[in-house]
Amino acid sequence: MQLELTLTTHGTVRPGGRTARTRAAVREATLAELVAHGYQGLTVEGVAARSGVHKTTLYRRWGNIEGLIADALELASGEPWPVPDTGTIDGDLHALAREVLTGFTDPEAGPVATAFVAAAVQNPAAGRALHAFFQARHEQSAPIVDRAIARGELPAGTDPVEVVRFAIAPLYYRLFVSGEPIDETVADRAAAAALAAARAGVLVTPPSESASS
Amino acid sequence: MQLELTLTTHGTVRPGGRTARTRAAVREATLAELVAHGYQGLTVEGVAARSGVHKTTLYRRWGNIEGLIADALELASGEPWPVPDTGTIDGDLHALAREVLTGFTDPEAGPVATAFVAAAVQNPAAGRALHAFFQARHEQSAPIVDRAIARGELPAGTDPVEVVRFAIAPLYYRLFVSGEPIDETVADRAAAAALAAARAGVLVTPPSESASS
DSSP: OOOOOOGGGGOOOOSSOHHHHHHHHHHHHHHHHHHHHTGGGOOHHHHHHHHOOOHHHHHHHHOSHHHHHHHHHHHHHHSOOOOOOOSSHHHHHHHHHHHHHHHHHSTTHHHHHHHHHHHHHHOHHHHHHHHHHHHHHHHHHHHHHHHHHHTTSSOTTBOHHHHHHHHHHHHHHIIIIIOOOOOHHHHHHHHHHHHHHHHTTTTBOOHHHHHHO | OOOOOOGGGGOOOOSSOHHHHHHHHHHHHHHHHHHHHTGGGOOHHHHHHHHOOOHHHHHHHHOSHHHHHHHHHHHHHHSOOOOOOOSSHHHHHHHHHHHHHHHHHSTTHHHHHHHHHHHHHHOHHHHHHHHHHHHHHHHHHHHHHHHHHHTTSSOTTBOHHHHHHHHHHHHHHIIIIIOOOOOHHHHHHHHHHHHHHHHTTTTBOOHHHHHHO
């Protein structure tokens, strides 16, 4: 669930030659500019200067700043991401919540992740990109719950994505709404609460929902 | 927990004479401009035009656009707010989550509340004002849980604010992070999950926390 947006900022060069390298460089520059100046200060000129890619190329391939943001997040969505598999639902949910914690408190990844969520509320294209990113992460995390049901740890019919949402929502609430700090206690409690709710059967998909999906 | 930001936009005039009326008019105009143009399009000139208060007065009394936003939210924090008291913790938490739902889906209040949360991630002063608003709402909601403990519905030592956070966090997560719709099913499930977690004892204040607070 961590916003793994810094993976290619360590200089990783993707296979695919010059085009892929340009895309990676532009994405790295977009993220760095976003962190440095926020969405309001993000410009194609700034990305051009930081990436060394001419701005006419940026306009031609990405259209505008919204295209640059959406592409950077789309790249992140497709990157491999470590879905916890500790052997128990308790262990997996705690690991998941800790990953969110790390994603926002890490000195390098944290500002990027924060800037992206902030950009999403300011710009529809960034919003769509972020929402697609979370949908992908939700789906990738679902096996955590599927495995728990198979092991008999959770009631049959438990909604996998709902358990995932509830294990991480309290962290995002503190970060972006109530403005309260997050730490390991907060993460662990979110995981424990989601697990307690799932065990109590309140996160089972209602009949109407499963019928319509 | 609803962001009751529209109370004085119905033309309510506070006691206190001309100064209070001016403040109410400026606040109403600030909210309307925020909804119409977003934080990025909010200007002192726009608030002046809409409120009929001269911009030199706005600059002198509120300083800048940040001061205008902070004051509008501070007024909202101090407004009376209906804390649910249905007689059961189940009823109260469901009512609380439904209030958040209504606060964001109401055609009039929803856009204002959304614009405020969005402003908070873009501007530190708006962020401080929003966080103070939520702290006040958390504290005002705490009696819901205190009463439940007194009635024997929840374990002694249950952290009141934590129960409140967990009952509403999933709604905010969908609204501002994952970008998913909210409805009564979502609100009811958030309330039920928080209650299940509280009943299971996972929202009891840890010894270290109670010692430091």
